[in-house]
Amino acid sequence: MSEDLEIPYLHGRDQLNGDFPFKIFSYDSPLLKQSMHMHDYVQIAYVRHGMCNHQMLGKSLTVSQGDLFIISPGTGHSISAIEDRSFELIMADFSPELLEGHLGPMEDALKRYLTPGLASAPYSWLHVGKHRQPLVLQLLQDMQDEYDHKEVGYEFAIRLSLLKLLMVADREYRAVRRKPSRQTAAAEREPIEEARRYVHDNYSQDIPLEHGALIANMAPAYFSHMFKQVTGQSFIDYVNEVRIERAKELIRRQSLTVTQIGFQVGYHHLSHFIRTFKKRTGITPTEYKKTFGDTAGPIAERGMQK
Secondary structure (H helix, E strand, C coil): CCHHHCCCEEECHHHCCCCCCEEEEEECCCCCECCCEEECCEEEEEEEEEEEEEEECCEEEEEECCEEEEECCCCCEEEECCCCCCEEEEEEEECHHHHCCCCHHHHHHHHHHHCCCCCCHHHHEEECCCCCHHHHHHHHHHHHHHHHHCCCCHHHHHHHHHHHHHHHHHHHHHHHHCCCCCCCCHHHHHHHHHHHHHHHHHCCCCCCHHHHHHHHCCCHHHHHHHHHHHHCCCHHHHHHHHHHHHHHHHHHHCCCCHHHHHHHCCCCCHHHHHHHHHHHHCCCHHHHHHHHCCCCHHHHHHCCCC
């Protein structure tokens, strides 16, 4: 039986705290391989770094840093690690009743994410634009801190951050829908996903925009427009993001030189690799190696405790 035809099993909300039905945690295990399942509560999943596989609504997506899912009750899905790829996935689980009476003027807009049976592709997945990724991470970190320390008023603080996160997601969705074609039709989104998967599988090769357009069977100009509409960034920026994320993984392993890693992830000139790496991370590959390599490892980079 294929995974698409698996009967999902149910995670009940008894896994959440009875008095305040909320929890937040992270996954980073290279052995993670979930069976198809569903919840009777809402789950928000955000890829903090790296890449993994997410199956939902009949689609199998290779997801990477900045991808966010809002999984409404009763939606079958599964998450799996990809061999030799590190990742960190932050999960926030909560009962829809947690926000009852707190949605205010956003009630109609936000109900679509909380109501069983209303999950659909346009409202279940988005790539958070690079300029909003720090805000999303900060909101998740704030909820983690409140959840860990449980100081007086922590429930109110978590609700505020959760509402803000849903509003950020809703605005991102609305921004995509305001683009020229009323919504990104599934027939147009799927070729973009094919191009994304190709990048993840072939980042060590030359991948010009024209090659991505060929994979998607689109004219280069239209492909460039559609790719940015779907992912929130240009095709070249996306290729560089995948390459630098892979380079960070290899640097943390301490098994190759910086020059070797640059060539392995698709940069033919060391200077180009160093310049791109510093632009995306704020430090050079050598500085990153000193900070996160050897015994520091990926745990030092995460910052968020489970």
